[in-house]
Amino acid sequence: MPYPTALTIFKELKRPASISRLADMLGLDHSTISTAVSSLVAEGLAEKQRDGKKVLVKRPNTLHAHSLEDILKEYPRLPVENLFTNSSMEVLGALTQPHNITDTAAMTGLNRHTVSTALTKLSGYGIVLKEKGRFALNKRHRYTVDLVNNYWRYAANQRLRDIADDAIILWQRGPEFLFKTQTDPGHTGEKDIQPTATTVFSRYNLQIITTTRYYFHTKRRMRVEDHIIHTILIDPQNPTYNSYALALATRSGATDLLNTGRYYNMEKHIESLLEYLRTKEKNSDAVLPWSEYMDLFSSMVV
DNA sequence: CATGTCCCAAAGAGTCCACT
DNA sequence: AGTGGACTCTTTGGGACATG
Numbered sequence: 136m137p138y139p140t141a142l143t144i145f146k147e148l149k150r151p152a153s154i155s156r157l158a159d160m161l162g163l164d165h166s167t168i169s170t171a172v173s174s175l176v177a178e179g180l181a182e183k184q185r186d187g188k189k190v191l192v193k194r195p196n197t198l199h200a201h202s203l204e205d206i207l208k209e210y211p212r213l214p215v216e217n218l219f220t221n222s223s224m225e226v227l228g229a230l231t232q233p234h235n236i237t238d239t240a241a242m243t244g245l246n247r248h249t250v251s252t253a254l255t256k257l258s259g260y261g262i263v264l265k266e267k268g269r270f271a272l273n274k275r276h277r278y279t280v281d282l283v284n285n286y287w288r289y290a291a292n293q294r295l296r297d298i299a300d301d302a303i304i305l306w307q308r309g310p311e312f313l314f315k316t317q318t319d320p321g322h323t324g325e326k327d328i329q330p331t332a333t334t335v336f337s338r339y340n341l342q343i344i345t346t347t348r349y350y351f352h353t354k355r356r357m358r359v360e361d362h363i364i365h366t367i368l369i370d371p372q373n374p375t376y377n378s379y380a381l382a383l384a385t386r387s388g389a390t391d392l393l394n395t396g397r398y399y400n401m402e403k404h405i406e407s408l409l410e411y412l413r414t415k416e417k418n419s420d421a422v423l424p425w426s427e428y429m430d431l432f433s434s435m436v437v
Numbered sequence: 438c439a440t441g442t443c444c445c446a447a448a449g450a451g452t453c454c455a456c457t
Numbered sequence: 458a459g460t461g462g463a464c465t466c467t468t469t470g471g472g473a474c475a476t477g
Contacts, residue, residue, distance in 0.1 A: 140451065154458060164453050169459060171451085190458065221449095222469075237439060246470045251441065268439080 141171040142216035144192075145180055145200075146207060151193035179289045199285035205278040213260060219282070226253045227283045228309020230263060232400045233271035242398045243309070244355040283309075294352065298328065306368045308399075311353045313365050317346060327354050332365040333379060339386045340437045343379065359387045360395035364405075371404060374423045375431075381408060381422075382432045 140163070147160055154172060158165040172192050175181035180203065182195035194200050206215060222245055229242045236254065240247040254270050257263040264273045272280055291312045295302045299316040306313040313331065332349035336342065339359075351357065351365055366380040384392060396405035404421075411418050415425045423431065 163451095165458075166454085166460080167452055173459090220468085235439070236441095247440080248442085248471080249469055252468090255441095 140167065140216075141175045141178075141180070142219065144168065144171055145175060145194070145203065146216070148181065148192060148194050151184070151191040153191055157192065178286075179293070197285075197289060199282055199289055202278055202282035202285050206282060209278055218257065218260060218262065222249050223253045223257060224283065224286060225309055226250055227257070227263070227272060227279070228287050228311075230270055230272045231280075231308065233266065233269035234397075235269050238398065239270070242355075244353070291352070305349075306365075306399075311351070311355075313349065313351050313368055315347050315349050315369070317348070319348060328352050329357055331357065331362050332369055335362050336379075336383065336435075337437075339383060341382060341386055341435045342437050343435065358391070358395070359383070359389045360391050363387075363389055363392060364395060364399050364401060367401065367404065367408075368399070371401075372421050374421055377408060377421050378423055378428050378431050379435075381412060381428070382435055384408075385412070385432070386436075 143161065144157055147157060152160070154168050155165055157172075158168045161168070172181055172183070175192075176183060179195060179197040180200050181192050184191045184193065194204065203215070203219075206213065225243045225245060226239060229239050234242065236247060236250050239245075239254075240250045243250065254263055254265075258265055258270070262273055262276050262279055263270050272283070274280060287307065287309050290310065291304060291307055295304070295314060299318050301318060302314045302316040304312050304314045328350050330349065331351040333343045333345055333347075334349045349365060349369065351361065363380045363383050366376055366383060369376045371377075383389075392405055392409065393402065396402050407419055408422070411422050411425075417424050422428065
């Protein structure tokens, strides 16, 4: 996550500059600049290039670096170094759809207080709009929308590169993403990458024949409701995956599906599936005729 | 019930210095 | 220019409580 000093340096990089020159310009110790530049590089917001004795730092050719440049051009007076900090970026990542503070805190795993502070700051600059107690990213700030999307996409790809080269992202919002892979990532040391969807079905004594493995990147603690929704997200219009999800919902007795569905902007879809369970009547093309679903369900139970 | 505020502790970021 | 250590300051988390 970019932090104030790093973003201040990014601002100065209208032209490539060396570490010592940046230290002079900003009146900071060269080691401070050095650390900050390293973090910028790690995040795809700077690039280093040796030039004889010096190391030239310049803006890289990444999508989020361009978005950030656009913001600086469009709103030169915006204090980006204070606005786009760690928690702000996480909060913005959650607000592609309107949510209240409590939901946003639950979605990001941040403290309610932290979310509230970030939102007050962002609202003050019109980056976030408040309507009927709910907050959402101001769509008119399109460069900010781009920055948030591109930033998190880059972060996800960085992360995945270390894990599995065949990984494909199926869903993403902010720092959280669902991906599938054929290879077993193995290193369980990655504590923010947790198995999910059909990959955890055996925990609930449900059987699925597949070699594809699904994982979710989050720092939140996942619940069975998350596993169910991830199963749907594999292919939301596909009756098979919806059936798998329903089987898991039934089997686990999940009680908070509707609420969790809201976090994933899947409220309508979940409502429709719950209605299907209640009425035992096919109510959309995303589900199987009830008798076929029952057959599938009994074939899965171990 | 959701939100805003306050406090305090812990974690993390930011800084500079000495050394390489 | 980069690294590691020591230090300070800021941000964050969590509990408690008032407000609406």
